[in-house]
Amino acid sequence: MLSTRLRLALDEGMIDTPVQILGADGNVDISPLPGPVTLISTVQPDHDRLSRRGLDVATDLRAGMATTIVSLPRERALARDRIARAAATGGRIIVDGQKTDGIDAMLKACRAVGTVGPVISKAHGKIFALEGGEFRDWLAEPARNDDGYWTAPSSFSADGIDPGSAALAGVIDSLAGAVVDLGAGWGYLAGHALRSDAITEIHLVEADLATLDCARRNVEDPRAVFHWADATAFTPPRSARHVICNPPFHKGRAGTPDLGRAFLANAARILEPRGTLWLVANRHLPYESTLNEHFAEVSELPGTNAFKLYRAARPRRAR
Numbered sequence: 001m002l003s004t005r006l007r008l009a010l011d012e013g014m015i016d017t018p019v020q021i022l023g024a025d026g027n028v029d030i031s032p033l034p035g036p037v038t039l040i041s042t043v044q045p046d047h048d049r050l051s052r053r054g055l056d057v058a059t060d061l062r063a064g065m066a067t068t069i070v071s072l073p074r075e076r077a078l079a080r081d082r083i084a085r086a087a088a089t090g091g092r093i094i095v096d097g098q099k100t101d102g103i104d105a106m107l108k109a110c111r112a113v114g115t116v117g118p119v120i121s122k123a124h125g126k127i128f129a130l131e132g133g134e135f136r137d138w139l140a141e142p143a144r145n146d147d148g149y150w151t152a153p154s155s156f157s158a159d160g161i162d163p164g165s166a167a168l169a170g171v172i173d174s175l176a177g178a179v180v181d182l183g184a185g186w187g188y189l190a191g192h193a194l195r196s197d198a199i200t201e202i203h204l205v206e207a208d209l210a211t212l213d214c215a216r217r218n219v220e221d222p223r224a225v226f227h228w229a230d231a232t233a234f235t236p237p238r239s240a241r242h243v244i245c246n247p248p249f250h251k252g253r254a255g256t257p258d259l260g261r262a263f264l265a266n267a268a269r270i271l272e273p274r275g276t277l278w279l280v281a282n283r284h285l286p287y288e289s290t291l292n293e294h295f296a297e298v299s300e301l302p303g304t305n306a307f308k309l310y311r312a313a314r315p316r317r318a319r
């Protein structure tokens, strides 16, 4: 746990305040830190959760902080990018992470590029000080992938179109009216759906800010509205005639069918009474009972070996 290691790092004199923590999650415990703390979070609902806790939250690193703590994500390119951005702010750089998120490999990589100071191992992870080095090559700006779309290192399926989304695209060619794309990623599904002239507006709802910024570049259509928001709680300005969705199926290492289920429940809530949900899911994910709970009419469409496609209509209203 970050908080356990933070206490030890403080005792070792590794941390001066003011501090900023890059990649803090919504439940981060900063109680060990004595001075001003800024939390840099570009993911919802963590960002808003931290704000509601009355903490100082921002989306960009600040210059002039005494210490920047990098919370290590599992994705290697994103982890390297965070370290490079932190190093560019000046000040002291501390890297913290779990073994399961690759902290040992990152420590080795940092030693190969720069100078590493004290290292503390605790609670299935490590916290270490980075005391110098040139990390500019680790910056990972958004770039076009092989399919020609802008994606960021934090994006789902950054290298190309997700095969599940490609399967769903085949059944959302003729949507009409107001559409919501829950977990819109860098905009592949919404961009595809917008080939239909009968769509009046499409709301792209995405948790990851860098990915949503890529969607803005990929989907240049005046009918598209972009929301940096939690898809499990998002409410569009008017009820949707269609919801399209390829829900997230893991967060970090853990599988998250509960998160996917919350997407489906919200889809039912925001649809018109005659509205339709179009869903793709990995074959192994158990969404049938959730669909039947929230929709009176559920049909499975021809899918692929790996993905199931569903059309769910007549949303049941929560009592």
Ligand SMILES: C[S@@+](CC[C@H](N)C(=O)[O-])C[C@H]1O[C@@H](n2cnc3c(N)ncnc32)[C@H](O)[C@@H]1O
Binding pocket: 044, 045, 155, 156, 157, 162, 165, 182, 183, 184, 185, 186, 187, 188, 189, 205, 206, 207, 208, 211, 229, 230, 231, 232, 245, 246, 247, 248, 249
């Ligand atoms: C399986 S991906 C699908 C992305 C995109 N629709 C596509 O077809 O490529 C799921 C997306 O949901 C996003 N996501 C995860 N949790 C979210 C949440 N609570 N609210 C909004 N988006 C979320 C992820 O960042 C990811 O981009």
